[in-house]
Amino acid sequence: MNLFIINNIKALFSSEKGLISYIKNTLGFYPGNIYLYRLAFRHKSVALKISNGVKHSNERLEYLGDAVLGSVVADFLFKKFPYNDEGFLTGMRSKIVSRSSLNKLSYKLGLNKFIQSNGESKTQSKSINGDAFEALIGAIYLDKGYNFTKKIIINRIIKNHFDIEELVKLDVSAKSSLIEWVQKEKFSIEFNIVDEIGEGYKKLYVVEIVIDNKPICKGQDFSIKGAEKLASEKALTIILPEEKS
Amino acid sequence: MNLFIINNIKALFSSEKGLISYIKNTLGFYPGNIYLYRLAFRHKSVALKISNGVKHSNERLEYLGDAVLGSVVADFLFKKFPYNDEGFLTGMRSKIVSRSSLNKLSYKLGLNKFIQSNGESKTQSKSINGDAFEALIGAIYLDKGYNFTKKIIINRIIKNHFDIEELVKLDVSAKSSLIEWVQKEKFSIEFNIVDEIGEGYKKLYVVEIVIDNKPICKGQDFSIKGAEKLASEKALTIILPEEKS
Numbered sequence: 001m002n003l004f005i006i007n008n009i010k011a012l013f014s015s016e017k018g019l020i021s022y023i024k025n026t027l028g029f030y031p032g033n034i035y036l037y038r039l040a041f042r043h044k045s046v047a048l049k050i051s052n053g054v055k056h057s058n059e060r061l062e063y064l065g066d067a068v069l070g071s072v073v074a075d076f077l078f079k080k081f082p083y084n085d086e087g088f089l090t091g092m093r094s095k096i097v098s099r100s101s102l103n104k105l106s107y108k109l110g111l112n113k114f115i116q117s118n119g120e121s122k123t124q125s126k127s128i129n130g131d132a133f134e135a136l137i138g139a140i141y142l143d144k145g146y147n148f149t150k151k152i153i154i155n156r157i158i159k160n161h162f163d164i165e166e167l168v169k170l171d172v173s174a175k176s177s178l179i180e181w182v183q184k185e186k187f188s189i190e191f192n193i194v195d196e197i198g199e200g201y202k203k204l205y206v207v208e209i210v211i212d213n214k215p216i217c218k219g220q221d222f223s224i225k226g227a228e229k230l231a232s233e234k235a236l237t238i239i240l241p242e243e244k245s
Numbered sequence: 246m247n248l249f250i251i252n253n254i255k256a257l258f259s260s261e262k263g264l265i266s267y268i269k270n271t272l273g274f275y276p277g278n279i280y281l282y283r284l285a286f287r288h289k290s291v292a293l294k295i296s297n298g299v300k301h302s303n304e305r306l307e308y309l310g311d312a313v314l315g316s317v318v319a320d321f322l323f324k325k326f327p328y329n330d331e332g333f334l335t336g337m338r339s340k341i342v343s344r345s346s347l348n349k350l351s352y353k354l355g356l357n358k359f360i361q362s363n364g365e366s367k368t369q370s371k372s373i374n375g376d377a378f379e380a381l382i383g384a385i386y387l388d389k390g391y392n393f394t395k396k397i398i399i400n401r402i403i404k405n406h407f408d409i410e411e412l413v414k415l416d417v418s419a420k421s422s423l424i425e426w427v428q429k430e431k432f433s434i435e436f437n438i439v440d441e442i443g444e445g446y447k448k449l450y451v452v453e454i455v456i457d458n459k460p461i462c463k464g465q466d467f468s469i470k471g472a473e474k475l476a477s478e479k480a481l482t483i484i485l486p487e488e489k490s
Contacts, residue, residue, distance in 0.1 A: 052328060054328050055330075059330060059331040060323065060330065060331050060334065062331065063319060063323070063331035063334050063335060064319050064320065064323050066319075066429075067315045067316040067318075067319035067320070067338075068316050068319070068320075070312045070315060070316065071312040071313050071315065071316035071391075073312075074308060074309050074311075074312035074313070075309065075312070075313075075386075078305065078308070078309050083297060083299050085300075085304060085305065086304040086305050086307065086308035089305065089308050090308060093312075098431060099430070099431045127430070141320075145392075146316075146391040146392065146395075147390075147391065147392075150391075175433070176433075179433050183428045184311075185344070185372070186343060186344045188420070188421075188424050189434075190435060190436040190437070191435040191437070192435070192436070192437050192438055193437055193438075193439075194438075
């Protein structure tokens with residue numbers, strides 16, 4: 001073997017050793033199939049091309065991990081809050097698995113040190129870190145199964161990195177609550193500017209909310225954001241009447 | 246005991262027997278905690294009120310079951326289609342767990358015979374049947390765990406009631422693909438009518454798509470639906486460039 005190949009193999013093993021001990025130290029277990037974990041850190045910008053046009057990156061694992069994480073967090077909250085309704089549970093889950101929350105988490109866990117990507121995506125992609133976290137969950141699930149993954153997520157991630165009491169208090173805007181409800185119900189939503197009254201800084205915007213092609217209500221304000229907020233608050237009282245009473 | 250109480254107890258046991266044998270016949274197992282399954286069929290319109298303002302209906306189980314179902318279907322498709330990308334997998338999953346798909350499934354399984362609700366919700370609620378199916382999945386998960394639920398969903402539900410080859414061919418509109426992507430990425434989306442050109446039946450509508458408060462592109466057509474479709478197709482080529490090439 002020439003020196004080039006030897007050096008490459010050395011590098012491979014040393015980076016693998018780093019990944020294995022990182023997982024052991026951070027999450028408390030030894031990975032079985034290390035290939036899955038390496039793949040979890042491979043951003044699509046540096047996807048490996050193999051035959052039949054298949055590209056290997058962490059996107060498929062991210063899709064799987066996102067679903068498994070959603071299920072585990074749903075279960076955790078269901079049991080932690082036995083007297084709260086599903087609206088509360090759905091909201092709490094969104095706060096935990098939101099893109100910004102997972103990006104922050106990924107940094108706290110130091111996942112960014114292992115992510116492989118081209119430089120451009122590192123600075124441009126909003127979600128490269130959170131996506132890698134989800135892909136890592138997908139890898140653990142395939143490697144160790146659901147119950148093991150659930151224990152890791154609850155005992156190593158949620159208990160160490162989330163302050164549930166604080167999250168309960170965290171206020172979420174009316175617009176995001178509405179979008180969340182719409183997504184859960186699998187409806188479409190539009191925020192349409194249907195009228196602009198007056199001119200200049202005194203211009204009033206009228207925003208109409210349309211859910212599943214049905215107009216629900218309007219809100220008006222001097223800014224589009226304000227009009228959307230008012231319309232969203234109104235829409236929430238219409239679609240969730242019992243929760244407001 | 247007076248006759249009224251005896252008759253009530255009799256009715257309770259006979260309805261419970263019906264539910265137990267239904268589950269055994271349809272899904273192939275005996276329920277452990279029958280209370281969970283009864284709750285899965287209780288629509289919020291007939292929620293039981295207990296102390297501390299807590300209302301018992303199937304909404305919490307539906308929240309849990311929705312998440313578990315999403316995870317199992319994600320896993321099933323991940324393994325069934327090892328060479329397809331996550332866009333394909335996400336699309337396939339949406340087709341399986343869409344509201345209309347779950348409503349149909351619920352009818353096929355005959356769940357509607359067990360759903361308790363007031364008459365009004367039965368005729369008015371679009372999703373009462375699909376919701377009960379999700380709640381049933383939540384009940385199985387709490388009663389028997391993830392791996393058992395996964396086997397039931399794959400072997401008793403997907404294999405018997407879904408034609409995966411047909412689902413692959415099923416065309417999904419550009420607008421729903423776009424909304425699906427936006428939901429996955431946890432962005433907001435607006436379809437704004439920004440201009441109306443001309444009058445009467447020759448009127449052209451200009452729809453602008455705004456994702457996370459950033460204008461993406463416009464489409465125009467003689468109908469709002471048409472303009473939305475064109476704008477959505479354009480948006481898809483912008484946000485998913487590599488999948489279109």
